[in-house]
Amino acid sequence: xxxxxxxxxxxxxxxxxxxxKAIYASTEWQGGDVTASHLAGRxxxxxxxxxxxxxxxxxxxxxEHRKYGPVGLTPSGRALALAMVRRHRLIExxxxxxxxxxxxxxxxxxxxxxxxxxxxxxERVDAKLGRPRRDPHGDPIPAADGTVxxxxxxxxxxLDDGHTGRLVRVSDDDPEVLRYxxxxxxxxxxxxxxxxxxxxxxxxxxxxxDGARALTVDAVLARALWIExxxxxxxxxxxxxxxxxx
Amino acid sequence: xxxxxxxxxxxxxxxxxxxxKAIYASTEWQGGDVTASHLAGRxxxxxxxxxxxxxxxxxxxxxEHRKYGPVGLTPSGRALALAMVRRHRLIExxxxxxxxxxxxxxxxxxxxxxxxxxxxxxERVDAKLGRPRRDPHGDPIPAADGTVxxxxxxxxxxLDDGHTGRLVRVSDDDPEVLRYxxxxxxxxxxxxxxxxxxxxxxxxxxxxxDGARALTVDAVLARALWIExxxxxxxxxxxxxxxxxx
DNA sequence: CGTTAGATTTAGGCATGCCTCAACATCGAT
DNA sequence: ATCGATGTTGAGGCATGCCTAAATCTAACG
Numbered sequence: 388x389x390x391x392x393x394x395x396x397x398x399x400x401x402x403x404x405x406x407x408k409a410i411y412a413s414t415e416w417q418g419g420d421v422t423a424s425h426l427a428g429r430x431x432x433x434x435x436x437x438x439x440x441x442x443x444x445x446x447x448x449x450x451e452h453r454k455y456g457p458v459g460l461t462p463s464g465r466a467l468a469l470a471m472v473r474r475h476r477l478i479e480x481x482x483x484x485x486x487x488x489x490x491x492x493x494x495x496x497x498x499x500x501x502x503x504x505x506x507x508x509x510e511r512v513d514a515k516l517g518r519p520r521r522d523p524h525g526d527p528i529p530a531a532d533g534t535v536x537x538x539x540x541x542x543x544x545x546l547d548d549g550h551t552g553r554l555v556r557v558s559d560d561d562p563e564v565l566r567y568x569x570x571x572x573x574x575x576x577x578x579x580x581x582x583x584x585x586x587x588x589x590x591x592x593x594x595x596x597d598g599a600r601a602l603t604v605d606a607v608l609a610r611a612l613w614i615e616x617x618x619x620x621x622x623x624x625x626x627x628x629x630x631x632x633x
Numbered sequence: 634x635x636x637x638x639x640x641x642x643x644x645x646x647x648x649x650x651x652x653x654k655a656i657y658a659s660t661e662w663q664g665g666d667v668t669a670s671h672l673a674g675r676x677x678x679x680x681x682x683x684x685x686x687x688x689x690x691x692x693x694x695x696x697e698h699r700k701y702g703p704v705g706l707t708p709s710g711r712a713l714a715l716a717m718v719r720r721h722r723l724i725e726x727x728x729x730x731x732x733x734x735x736x737x738x739x740x741x742x743x744x745x746x747x748x749x750x751x752x753x754x755x756e757r758v759d760a761k762l763g764r765p766r767r768d769p770h771g772d773p774i775p776a777a778d779g780t781v782x783x784x785x786x787x788x789x790x791x792l793d794d795g796h797t798g799r800l801v802r803v804s805d806d807d808p809e810v811l812r813y814x815x816x817x818x819x820x821x822x823x824x825x826x827x828x829x830x831x832x833x834x835x836x837x838x839x840x841x842x843d844g845a846r847a848l849t850v851d852a853v854l855a856r857a858l859w860i861e862x863x864x865x866x867x868x869x870x871x872x873x874x875x876x877x878x879x
Numbered sequence: 880c881g882t883t884a885g886a887t888t889t890a891g892g893c894a895t896g897c898c899t900c901a902a903c904a905t906c907g908a909t
Numbered sequence: 910a911t912c913g914a915t916g917t918t919g920a921g922g923c924a925t926g927c928c929t930a931a932a933t934c935t936a937a938c939g
Contacts, residue, residue, distance in 0.1 A: 503745050508728075508742060511732045
């Protein structure tokens, strides 16, 4: 009656890692709680599978959960999640920088490799890349000690007309978005200015320091782009500054 | 009564790949038959596990096997094996060339990565490395179409006194051997000359074009080194020339 | 030609990790 | 307070891949 059911899972299981990562991603970026069904959707898994796995995570000391409540991470769960995120983003950066992958192609490959590669591999990649702070999509790469520095950024759909800033992050949830930006020649760090809103969900975006080029942005795109402001703002803030984990 | 038992395994299973690779390695290098127990030893698996898996390989059209007989590969089994060997050796080469691994450190990492990485990854690595023909240990890297060019080499323990040649392959079975060669400063392609045999299993090896340095070689080492002769020879030939698969 | 040692195969199990289905608990909102 | 959405649990399954133990076969020896 000590160790629950037969739960013999370890921290090395890639399922465990995926669950922890999913909880982290849903918890720390958007803030707020993760529900079991949210996780089920994100992981493309049945609801009851989540319940079962979360029980194991709790047994492993990685997650916190009371019945019918939201799922959260313990400090060591967060540490594991950060380690996995670090792996993922370093691998993505490596694939783009060293092997010529497009930023729209790296996610799936990294998703597999992050579970396979050794710590030594990650360390060597990190060194070779010069200890990068951001991955190809602008996501911050946690340091080996768990420190993450989030850019002070705002999602495009939360900003006002006339706002100017620099594109510092593109969500890699949708490779289509990435390919679209490629086709429009808009890279990370591009200077942007918001034009007049064209309705509830459409807005104009002027590209380049001179704002010469303009394009119309739909709701999907607007939710994928994060801008670091050069004008005062209000709205959806991505994160304030830095945090340390362990 | 059609598809045997429920065997739904695919060619993607890393176990399947490991078994096929093991059969290939035992069959094509040393020549001759592979027995089930040989495979069991090589794969550190129980005997009966081999039987079960070989049945699946036969179902998949990868292996040939009659009860109580030796195990062999079908053409598509050989093609799969060569693809895996290619992956393994390209990854090893990549780790050494691009990430600064030592040649004694790459085997295990490659063993994991070869099952994970995509075809696109392999292609990009191959291109980045300039389509290498040999891995860090001197093993030939099969081309994408299954062509392999084996060096015309002889194992050191099958050569006579006074023989001269170039070190073209070191077995990576034993990382100790690799580290020893490192410590003695003997790289691949070193010029070597066999000195007087010191007994049944000991022999002297002179290193460098001038043969200035000499060391004593024991049986273990002698079986790990392959030499491309610059003098006439006889004895254990590694392979004759090239072969095409597919 | 038997016997027997060793190799090989079968049978029965275990662990992981996922699934569905169905019964039930809980929460929140009307 | 009751209904419906959301969460939990258990039973029953499936697939992979490994194990041990016992049965069976082969081959080599006297």
